[in-house]
Amino acid sequence: MPKLLIFIGLAVLILTVYTVVDCALFERKRVRGLPRWVWIFVIVLVPLIGPLLWLFVGRGRGASPVGRSFRTVAPDDDPEFLRSLNNDKDTRERLRRLEEELADLDKPEAKKDQDVPKTTDPGEGDQPGRRDV
Known part of the structure; x- marks a missing residue:
């Protein structure tokens, strides 16, 4: 005891x-x-x-920054981040061009198959005399 x-x-x-x-x-x-x-x-x-x-x-809880909550906020939910984005005309134009380029890449191309020569003999490739199996 x-x-x-x-x-x-x-x-x-x-x-x-x-x-x-x-x-x-x-x-x-x-x-x-x-x-x-x-x-x-x-x-x-x-x-x-x-x-x-x-x-x-x-004893108080963990320190929280003044005026902000301590929890993590996703960028698209954070009003300060959204305000900090630069939404000027050049950025919107660049995004529009990129979207057009992506749309052009998705379009099926009929000429693509016609431009490539088809060889039936395996020996007629880039390297003469070589036969790929």
Whole structure:
């Protein structure tokens, strides 16, 4: 039984030291509920409950940038990204030309088969004397 009490006392001491250091080094804007110096007093004066209160109540969540949510937003859902796009006349013209080129590539070409000479003899290729099997 004394070994268990020593172990529990050591665990509470380690938890207390960790939470005091965490509270002292934590960003001022993210401390919730009480001022930082009050949290340090609560952690030190109330041995087990003080550190647990700091971890679950006083310690704020992850930092979020000012004016933005912390979640990831896809580029097409982000209004700032959409505003930053350059929608000038040159860009629209370039996109139109690219779309026309893609449409031309999709059209079937009848001349394509007529322009290629057909050879029936396997020896009449680019390399004379070679017979591909």
